[in-house]
């Protein structure tokens with residue numbers, strides 16, 4: 153008889169992990185705080201859409217749903233920058249056939265739950281809030297959100313996929329005497345704004361790009377949805393600088409802010425004032441912790457063990473990669489969970505910390521550097537040398553279009569920074585980089 157497995161949280165990572173375990177014949181029970189999104193509609197409380205890249209697609213392939221999800225995904229082949237005068241410039245992410253894909257968070261979550269639900273050896277329990285786990289006994293306590301019913305569930309193993317504010321992680325913190333934990337909020341919040349389709353049902357902006365309005369200390373982005381709309385997201389300081397959310401209180405202040413910085417977006421957001429007032433301003437957190445396991449009985453995954461800021465589009469992708477890596481470890485260790493969990497805990501934490509660093513660094517890149525001519529020149533040179541020396545893979549491509557461990561990508565990123573520090577100060581580099589023996593020498 154295969155192990156009984158309990159998964160806490162049926163978000164993106166928990167529902168994918170449930171599919172992969174059910175596929176292998178484990179007895180899986182999944183407890184989720186929210187009501188069944190297939191009946192109740194999806195209320196995620198987070199971004200409406202997300203960018204899926206190669207690490208996520210690999211996991212979708214493993215679960216057998218890549219083609220289904222791909223049909224509803226919109227390829228974004230590069231960044232389209234909007235300057236304050238409304239002028240547009242395009243910066244490809246990689247080769248012509250490389251793209252990141254905008255997918256609906258709710259649609260993806262429902263699809264994963266639907267697929268998982270087809271297995272007889274898997275059962276979902278919706279509306280149950282995990283109050284905590286007893287790690288040494290692999291048991292968890294739940295309370296039903298409507299009826300108040302209390303339930304204790306025993307298993308052989310528990311996976312905590314209950315997100316950034318994980319109850320399972322809280323219990324690990326108490327059970328393990330030397331549990332390292334840090335959380336840090338960004339001084340910035342985000343607010344989503346809806347860009348509806350045009351009157352003839354089309355996208356109001358080019359749908360095959362991720363739109364960015366980089367404004368130095370802050371920015372707005374927009375990702376396409378399949379219904380012809382876009383979801384815009386404004387990232388802005390809460391307070392302590394100008395502009396900031398705390399200075400945008402009256403209709404006049406909000407409109408003046410948009411007129412100064414995002415004039416070309418105003419006609420795209422017909423309910424701007426209403427949405428600005430009514431949509432929440434949400435916070436952005438980075439969570440790092442270790443270890444992620446209690447013996448072979450409890451393991452936390454996804455945002456529960458490594459929540460990151462969204463600027464590299466890798467939070468979900470890294471959580472999905474957790475699932476891929478664990479699934480590969482099941483094969484490599486012939487189902488020996490003590491070895492699987494130890495190997496995962498040993499190798500993965502440094503990668504989670506690396507993508508946390510990379511995501512923070514990319515905020516500065518997106519809001520500021522994408523509008524800097526030196527940065528654009530660096531991108532151009534990097535793309536050119538990638539064609540000549542394919543082993544030279546720009547950092548963005550390593551993170552987004554490869555499966556290279558994040559910690560190696562970060563290290564390589566530092567090396568590339570040093571390389572470009574030498575190149576970008578060369579005399580007349582803007583004009584002469586193509587046939588410049590000095591640039592060639594540095595690259596070799």
Ligand code: FAD
Nearest residue numbers: 161163164165185203282314315454455462465467468469
């Ligand atoms: P979650 O999605 O948070 O799911 C956790 C689940 O656990 C939820 O269903 C919740 O209801 C449930 N739960 C919570 N507490 C309990 C409890 N006590 N008991 C039972 N159930 C519980 N990532 C990308 O890869 N690309 C992007 O473009 C991207 N964009 C983003 C934009 C924004 C604005 C934000 C905030 C995040 C973005 N992310 C992106 C990150 C991504 O949203 C997360 O990394 C991803 O949702 C993590 O999945 P998860 O399943 O670990 O956690």
